[in-house]
Amino acid sequence: MISDKAKEQIDAWIKKYPEGRQSSAVMEALKIVQAENANSLSAEAIQAVADYLDMPRIAVQEVATFYENYNHKPAGKHTIRICHNISCMLNGADNLIDYLEQKLGIRTGEVTKDGLINVKKVECLGACVGAPMFQIGDKYYENLTEKKIDEILATLK
Amino acid sequence: MADIEIEIDGNVVTAQAGEMLISVTDREGISVPRFCYHKKLSVAASCRMCLVDVEGAPKPQTACSTPVNEGMKVHTQNAKVKASQKAVMEFLLVNHPLDCPICDQGGECELQDVAMTYGSDMSYFSEGKRVVVDNDIGPLIHTDMTRCIHCTRCVRFGNEIGGIAEMGGTGRGEDLKIEPFLQEGITSELSGNMIDVCPVGALTSKPFRYALRTWQMNATPSIARHDLVGSNVFAQTYKGKVRRVVAKDNDNVNETWISDRDRFSYEGLSHENRLLKPQIKLNGKWKEVQWNEALEFTVRGLANQVSDNQANEIGALASNTATLEEFYLLQKILREMGSENIDHRLDIKDLENSITLDSNIKLTELESIDYGLIIGSNPRLEQPMINHRLRKAVLAGADIDVVNVMPFDFNYRINSENIISPYQTATILAEISKSVLKSVHAKNYLSNVSARDSAQSIANRLLTADNSVIILGEHIINNPQAISIAKLISEIAQQTNSATLNISATSNSIAAEMANFVPGQGGLDANAMLAAKLKAYILLDIYPEYDFHNSVKALEAFGNNTFVVSMNSFKDKVISQCSDVMLPIASFYETSGSHVNIDGKVQSFAAAVSAPSESKPAWKVLKVLADLLKLQGFHYEDSTQITSEAVNQNRQKATDERPVSVIAEAKRGIDVIYQKSPYATDVLLRHASALHATKIGQVHLASMNKSTAEKLQVERGKKYLGVPVMVTESVANDCVFINARHPIGGKS
Numbered sequence: 001m002i003s004d005k006a007k008e009q010i011d012a013w014i015k016k017y018p019e020g021r022q023s024s025a026v027m028e029a030l031k032i033v034q035a036e037n038a039n040s041l042s043a044e045a046i047q048a049v050a051d052y053l054d055m056p057r058i059a060v061q062e063v064a065t066f067y068e069n070y071n072h073k074p075a076g077k078h079t080i081r082i083c084h085n086i087s088c089m090l091n092g093a094d095n096l097i098d099y100l101e102q103k104l105g106i107r108t109g110e111v112t113k114d115g116l117i118n119v120k121k122v123e124c125l126g127a128c129v130g131a132p133m134f135q136i137g138d139k140y141y142e143n144l145t146e147k148k149i150d151e152i153l154a155t156l157k
Numbered sequence: 158m159a160d161i162e163i164e165i166d167g168n169v170v171t172a173q174a175g176e177m178l179i180s181v182t183d184r185e186g187i188s189v190p191r192f193c194y195h196k197k198l199s200v201a202a203s204c205r206m207c208l209v210d211v212e213g214a215p216k217p218q219t220a221c222s223t224p225v226n227e228g229m230k231v232h233t234q235n236a237k238v239k240a241s242q243k244a245v246m247e248f249l250l251v252n253h254p255l256d257c258p259i260c261d262q263g264g265e266c267e268l269q270d271v272a273m274t275y276g277s278d279m280s281y282f283s284e285g286k287r288v289v290v291d292n293d294i295g296p297l298i299h300t301d302m303t304r305c306i307h308c309t310r311c312v313r314f315g316n317e318i319g320g321i322a323e324m325g326g327t328g329r330g331e332d333l334k335i336e337p338f339l340q341e342g343i344t345s346e347l348s349g350n351m352i353d354v355c356p357v358g359a360l361t362s363k364p365f366r367y368a369l370r371t372w373q374m375n376a377t378p379s380i381a382r383h384d385l386v387g388s389n390v391f392a393q394t395y396k397g398k399v400r401r402v403v404a405k406d407n408d409n410v411n412e413t414w415i416s417d418r419d420r421f422s423y424e425g426l427s428h429e430n431r432l433l434k435p436q437i438k439l440n441g442k443w444k445e446v447q448w449n450e451a452l453e454f455t456v457r458g459l460a461n462q463v464s465d466n467q468a469n470e471i472g473a474l475a476s477n478t479a480t481l482e483e484f485y486l487l488q489k490i491l492r493e494m495g496s497e498n499i500d501h502r503l504d505i506k507d508l509e510n511s512i513t514l515d516s517n518i519k520l521t522e523l524e525s526i527d528y529g530l531i532i533g534s535n536p537r538l539e540q541p542m543i544n545h546r547l548r549k550a551v552l553a554g555a556d557i558d559v560v561n562v563m564p565f566d567f568n569y570r571i572n573s574e575n576i577i578s579p580y581q582t583a584t585i586l587a588e589i590s591k592s593v594l595k596s597v598h599a600k601n602y603l604s605n606v607s608a609r610d611s612a613q614s615i616a617n618r619l620l621t622a623d624n625s626v627i628i629l630g631e632h633i634i635n636n637p638q639a640i641s642i643a644k645l646i647s648e649i650a651q652q653t654n655s656a657t658l659n660i661s662a663t664s665n666s667i668a669a670e671m672a673n674f675v676p677g678q679g680g681l682d683a684n685a686m687l688a689a690k691l692k693a694y695i696l697l698d699i700y701p702e703y704d705f706h707n708s709v710k711a712l713e714a715f716g717n718n719t720f721v722v723s724m725n726s727f728k729d730k731v732i733s734q735c736s737d738v739m740l741p742i743a744s745f746y747e748t749s750g751s752h753v754n755i756d757g758k759v760q761s762f763a764a765a766v767s768a769p770s771e772s773k774p775a776w777k778v779l780k781v782l783a784d785l786l787k788l789q790g791f792h793y794e795d796s797t798q799i800t801s802e803a804v805n806q807n808r809q810k811a812t813d814e815r816p817v818s819v820i821a822e823a824k825r826g827i828d829v830i831y832q833k834s835p836y837a838t839d840v841l842l843r844h845a846s847a848l849h850a851t852k853i854g855q856v857h858l859a860s861m862n863k864s865t866a867e868k869l870q871v872e873r874g875k876k877y878l879g880v881p882v883m884v885t886e887s888v889a890n891d892c893v894f895i896n897a898r899h900p901i902g903g904k905s
């Protein structure tokens with residue numbers, strides 16, 4: 001379930017914590033394993049992380065379901081994580097979510113037929129200053145408008 | 158910690174600096190409502206129900222997480238407190254369904270009680286309520302998670318007491334759910350306690366579901382007799398039947414917890430296999446008769462078989478679940494008749510070589526050991542409450558080393574797990590002994606021993622630890638060197654100032670020893686009695702097919718030409734085959750009596766219900782039998798007189814002269830350690846259906862490594878002694894470890 005390369009990356013994280021505290025690396029480990037498995041975490045993946053870090057499975061499941069960063073259903077190649085918290089909402093996030101849904105022909109939480117994109121509503125990403133905003137991969141896109149969204153979507157391949 | 162004074166509602170009370178406010182109010186009998194706080198669990202302070210007003214603090218404080226300090230002034234009843242509590246209560250009820258009429262917790266629900274006292278009679282919340290879909294989490298606990306208030310008591314119970322994190326909170330906010338990982342369900346041997354800690358009707362007893370309201374039942378304090386702890390319980394009864402068993406607090410015995418075995422065994426009481434009427438066998442045919450007829454038949458039968466000067470032709474055997482009083486009366490009857498053939502040790506292959514080892518550490522002291530050595534035991538399944546104390550010790554920093562034939566699933570950290578063939582157990586102990594003694598007057602039998610590293614390090618730990626204990630478990634009982642093992646343990650314990658804990662026999666076996674239910678001068682032990690084919694046997698709640706080490710021998714002995722009196726709580730085919738008279742006796746909770754636990758504590762209990770139909774408490778039957786046999790000294794007014802006579806009788810222990818042998822005899826072939834499922838150790842458990850459906854109850858494996866399998870010419874997919882073979886290299890050489898379940902109810 002976890003490739004050797006991923007193990008190496010996880011081990012690097014484990015090393016940052018005192019001995020016996022390998023469970024501190026759980027969030028990074030989940031992220032690494034998720035990246036390796038079509039951007040989602042299956043039950044087996046969670047089990048594998050739990051076993052690798054010697055943690056109770058339920059404890060890893062708790063982390064994996066608490067944070068929005070983890071997907072539990074197969075995700076698209078790109079995940080648009082659109083903020084719908086207070087600042088973004090006041091600046092029209094809801095309309096943009098509608099627009100995205102229409103444009104892509106999916107509801108939030110779903111994946112486009114070609115498997116390219118999925119949209120996820122998330123809580124505040126700390127970029128209120130540029131609200132409304134979304135995140136794709138590691139990149140933030142701020143002060144969004146419908147036009148801007150069209151341009152961004154066109155770049156996603 | 159220093160005593161300080163604080164003021165609560167205008168009254169000055171003393172407290173210890175640093176303790177939480179809620180423990181002070183609890184001690185003083187001041188009521189502070191709470192959901193997440195539980196005296197035996199860590200503080201979560203998540204429900205906010207316990208708000209009180211502390212002078213100087215701008216906002217109300219949670220009593221469960223506010224440490225007290227000198228001069229603190231607290232109000233638990235003022236308007237500010239009342240308003241906060243009401244508000245919190247309203248929040249807690251936002252998502253709680255109004256289904257009390259169909260909720261099993263109704264009447265014993267903390268939420269219901271607190272809502273009545275502190276809540277409002279209306280809610281401002283008109284939005285939709287949250288609904289949670291339930292998964293099946295096993296045969297013992299029913300879930301209605303829509304009712305869960307997220308107090309996390311069950312989660313903390315798993316982490317802190319049960320020792321396996323099973324329940325957890327997944328999702329967040331509105332979507333937070335308390336559940337086990339996926340479909341894995343709950344497997345802990347202590348899982349039933351989650352039902353007790355859950356303050357609402359989210360976790361309820363599955364076998365008790367929709368049966369009764371709590372106020373319809375009587376609760377009788379009682380003692381569970383399935384293990385060496387004798388956990389304190391309440392048997393809750395309705396119309397003469399035990400309908401549920403819950404834990405009763407006793408910090409010296411079981412704290413607030415009980416094992417699932419103790420909680421759910423009562424189900425067996427109403428199994429259809431109960432023996433309900435006295436029966437006698439006439440010309441090979443069973444006939445139901447009145448008690449007096451059955452007893453007269455018994456007395457006549459014994460007299461016919463055994464003439465006056467032949468008393469040694471009669472033997473008595475009892476199962477380990479009998480009460481102290483029953484053991485005492487039955488041995489007294491035999492001894493008055495002139496026979497010393499008395500025994501309760503049925504599952505030991507070689508009684509000449511049986512273990513004698515005293516326990517000299519109390520349950521509460523086990524918590525404060527700093528080093529433990531476990532030999533031949535899987536304490537978690539065998540003695541769950543003793544294991545719980547050991548776990549507490551480990552959490553407090555103790556180290557535990559284990560010498561076993563295969564790795565078991567400990568729910569705490571084990572320092573080193575030494576997997577060693579049974580033929581080497583005595584050897585490794587000799588090595589430990591030698592390392593302990595160093596050059597000091599080493600015994601003869603140690604002269605050729607040289608200690609391996611692991612033995613040396615165990616010896617060092619024993620020598621340096623302040624409070625150490627050596628625990629001898631039940632996997633050793635049939636080790637051909639059992640006696641040497643026990644002797645070595647007591648020697649090592651002496652030299653290292655360690656305590657010993659003998660958990661090699663279970664249930665009420667300590668009471669049997671106390672009542673002197675063992676062969677006396679010239680008497681035969683259980684195996685010898687079977688081999689001798691005596692003329693008459695009196696069997697106390699024995700099931701020959703399951704209880705004996707060698708059931709074939711037992712069946713032969715109870716065959717023709719003997720007169721077998723069986724006193725049983727359950728019937729089965731084999732008993733009716735080999736008995737001449739069957740006397741129905743009371744089971745757990747149906748008789749008064751006493752259990753003696755590992756601390757030597759005699760815990761007496763009253764009957765919670767009367768025995769069903771015509772069955773009677775065995776002590777009463779034995780007393781009448783003694784009278785009919787015209788024996789002297791059986792005039793007891795009630796069972797407590799028997800108890801005190803049993804407790805106070807003089808019992809000298811013969812000094813044990815048996816030699817110690819420490820040589821590893823690799824040639825001796827393959828050792829089989831046959832262990833019954835923890836849910837098949839006595840007849841009541843064998844009839845308790847929900848327990849058998851659990852994962853623990855289902856385990857049915859004969860584990861061995863490849864070389865053993867080859868020697869035995871078995872393989873995966875085959876059976877060994879009727880149990881499916883599992884080949885795994887984790888088992889030591891030349892050893893088969895069998896963990897056998899039992900078909901529920903057995904073949905009747």
Ligand code: SF4
Nearest residue numbers: 305306308309311355
């Ligand atoms: S199930 Fe019961 S004990 Fe567990 S969190 Fe919910 S309310 Fe608390």
Ligand code: FES
Nearest residue numbers: 083085088124127
């Ligand atoms: S509310 Fe959207 S980034 Fe903060």
Ligand code: FES
Nearest residue numbers: 202204205207221
């Ligand atoms: S009992 Fe204090 S916050 Fe729950």
